[in-house]
Amino acid sequence: MEATLSPQSLGRPGFISDLRAFWAIVRREWTIFKRYPSWIIALFIWPLIFPMMYILTARALSGIDGSGLAVFTKTTGASNFIGYIVVGTTVWMWQNIVLWDVGFALRNEQMRGTLESNWLSPTWRFSYLLGHTGPQLITMTMFILITALEFGLFFGVRFNGSPWLALLVMLVSVPAIYGLGFAFASIVITAKEAHTFVFLVRGLVMIFCGITFPVSLLPGWMQTIATWMPQTYMIHGMRAAAFANASFADLWPDLRALLLFGVFWLTLGYLLFRWMERRARRTGAIGQY
Amino acid sequence: METITLSQPSFATQLRALFTIAKKDWKVFWRYPLNAVSHVLQPIIWVTPVYFMGKAFSTNGQALGFAQYSGTSDYMSYVLLGTALSNFILTVFWGMGFALKEDMDAGVLESNWLTPVSRIHILVGRTLTSLLTTTITSIIMLVLAAALFGFRPTGNIIAAVLTAIPMLVGLYGFGFAFAGIVLMMREANTMVDVSSFLVQGFSGANFPVKSLPYWLIPVSLMLPLTYGFDAVRGWLLKTNTLLPLNAEVTILVIFMFVMLWFGSWIFHRVERKVRRLGTLGQH
Numbered sequence: 001m002e003a004t005l006s007p008q009s010l011g012r013p014g015f016i017s018d019l020r021a022f023w024a025i026v027r028r029e030w031t032i033f034k035r036y037p038s039w040i041i042a043l044f045i046w047p048l049i050f051p052m053m054y055i056l057t058a059r060a061l062s063g064i065d066g067s068g069l070a071v072f073t074k075t076t077g078a079s080n081f082i083g084y085i086v087v088g089t090t091v092w093m094w095q096n097i098v099l100w101d102v103g104f105a106l107r108n109e110q111m112r113g114t115l116e117s118n119w120l121s122p123t124w125r126f127s128y129l130l131g132h133t134g135p136q137l138i139t140m141t142m143f144i145l146i147t148a149l150e151f152g153l154f155f156g157v158r159f160n161g162s163p164w165l166a167l168l169v170m171l172v173s174v175p176a177i178y179g180l181g182f183a184f185a186s187i188v189i190t191a192k193e194a195h196t197f198v199f200l201v202r203g204l205v206m207i208f209c210g211i212t213f214p215v216s217l218l219p220g221w222m223q224t225i226a227t228w229m230p231q232t233y234m235i236h237g238m239r240a241a242a243f244a245n246a247s248f249a250d251l252w253p254d255l256r257a258l259l260l261f262g263v264f265w266l267t268l269g270y271l272l273f274r275w276m277e278r279r280a281r282r283t284g285a286i287g288q289y
Numbered sequence: 290m291e292t293i294t295l296s297q298p299s300f301a302t303q304l305r306a307l308f309t310i311a312k313k314d315w316k317v318f319w320r321y322p323l324n325a326v327s328h329v330l331q332p333i334i335w336v337t338p339v340y341f342m343g344k345a346f347s348t349n350g351q352a353l354g355f356a357q358y359s360g361t362s363d364y365m366s367y368v369l370l371g372t373a374l375s376n377f378i379l380t381v382f383w384g385m386g387f388a389l390k391e392d393m394d395a396g397v398l399e400s401n402w403l404t405p406v407s408r409i410h411i412l413v414g415r416t417l418t419s420l421l422t423t424t425i426t427s428i429i430m431l432v433l434a435a436a437l438f439g440f441r442p443t444g445n446i447i448a449a450v451l452t453a454i455p456m457l458v459g460l461y462g463f464g465f466a467f468a469g470i471v472l473m474m475r476e477a478n479t480m481v482d483v484s485s486f487l488v489q490g491f492s493g494a495n496f497p498v499k500s501l502p503y504w505l506i507p508v509s510l511m512l513p514l515t516y517g518f519d520a521v522r523g524w525l526l527k528t529n530t531l532l533p534l535n536a537e538v539t540i541l542v543i544f545m546f547v548m549l550w551f552g553s554w555i556f557h558r559v560e561r562k563v564r565r566l567g568t569l570g571q572h
Contacts, residue, residue: 039479041479041483042479042482042483045483046483049483049486049487049490050486052490053486053490053495054338054339054342056490056496056500056501057339057342057368057495057496058346059496059501060354060355060497061342061343061346061347061355061364061496062346062354063355063356063357063358064354064357064358065354065357066354067353067354067357068346068347068352068353068354068355069346071345071346071347071348071354072345075345076345085342088338196323196324196326196327199327199330199331199334203330203331203334206334206335206337206338207334207337207338210341211338212338212339212341212342213338213341213342213344213345217341217344217345218341
């Protein structure tokens with residue numbers, strides 16, 4: 001008896017298979033993360049030492065008699081300069097880590113020589129980026145919790161507002177922060193050598209978004225640039241929610257701006273990915289590095 | 290028939306090897322011109338938050354609180370000088386370990402090791418170009434920063450440079466020891482990032498160590514770099530120093546001899562062990 005075979009593709013993409021692919025990438029990234037214990041050490045040490053350098057400089061600027069601190073409190077309205085600085089530096093570190101992790105996700109695959117073969121699998125290609133985002137969100141949550149814990153324990157920083165509203169500001173910031181990471185990933189894969197781009201973007205956050213100072217101290221033209229960066233609203237909102245006892249209504253201008261930036265960066269990130277995907281197929285550039 | 294070795298190492302061949310390594314690094318450095326721009330701009334970007342933060346603590350541009358610890362209210366000159374010195378520390382202290390890691394990753398370390406060149410010379414050679422490029426980029430950085438933030442050294446430049454020399458030479462000793470650790474651990478990034486941050490922080494790259502919490506001050510006083518930063522600032526900015534300047538310079542000269550001996554001893558021991566284990570080519 002002769003068996004008949006109906007022609008069909010070996011891969012049958014569907015929602016479930018895409019979800020499985022996404023989960024496989026999440027698991028792989030988590031395995032790689034656990035493989036290098038030095039990163040776990042960095043997870044505990046970096047949240048402490050990066051802000052500490054600015055905090056110790058601020059301590060020196062405060063003076064022996066606290067006269068400098070009195071000026072700072074008058075200028076910023078914040079009595080706790082440690083909490084003030086920690087919020088700004090944590091936002092900077094978050095964006096910096098996303099740029100390196102999510103922004104270089106595809107580039108690292110390209111360097112390892114696995115991007116082209118992954119590209120041939122019958123999966124939704126955007127799931128490669130989303131898959132990298134899953135473990136990244138988990139480690140970043142741990143990072144932020146460890147930061148709060150360490151500064152609470154060692155420096156006596158206490159919430160003077162609502163932790164839930166601070167959490168809300170963080171959640172609303174996720175689309176903007178990661179959307180920027182997605183857009184970045186597509187640019188990196190096209191421009192290849194892209195460390196300088198990371199330095200540029202994180203440098204802009206460092207200069208304009210007020211990580212250790214109020215944006216009002218910047219010259220007018222710099223303040224204008226700051227208003228076009230989501231990290232400015234994130235830092236402002238988190239400081240207000242955590243230390244100034246701000247209400248939801250007080251935070252709404254920051255939340256609204258963050259939501260708008262989130263829509264913008266996620267859309268741009270996705271569109272750039274699609275553009276890069278088409279361009280890579282047309283030019284065959286995906287396997288080059 | 291007389292037997293001779295193929296290599297005949299002499300002072301001249303060692304010098305030639307040093308020059309060849311430096312020339313290769315020079316070529317690689319300028320192959321990526323954006324890196325050079327980044328070397329100039331990165332330190333400026335990092336000190337910008339300090340500049341504006343200082344403004345939040347100042348009245349009419351005078352950081353009077355800062356002056357209580359340091360003896361100068363010109364905190365930006367203080368910070369910029371620390372940043373420029375930190376560039377050199379990074380180059381010498383960590384540069385050699387990083388260079389070895391680069392060679393490991395590129396797979397050329399083992400073959401370099403087989404050449405009849407002293408291994409310490411290979412390490413020193415890897416710093417020559419970076420010392421030159423660091424000098425160029427630091428000068429440009431200071432000129433730019435002077436225009437943006439103000440940089441006003443009013444003291445004795447020659448005495449400051451002469452003080453920095455034993456500090457940098459002593460750092461070569463640290464660098465040799467660190468290179469040994471990299472050979473053994475085969476991982477450099479996290480170790481370099483974390484320890485350079487801590488060492489520079491506690492030795493007062495950005496602030497007077499007297500302002501540290503009392504329990505951290507002993508840590509700071511045990512680091513020879515603390516006296517280097519302090520003495521160079523004392524000469525150039527006429528700040529209050531921890532000890533009389535002559536005493537600080539003496540500490541730096543002793544540090545130089547001790548570290549050169551200790552660092553090369555550690556490196557040779559580790560290097561012998563790694564060769565015996567046969568792990569030189571692994572990374």
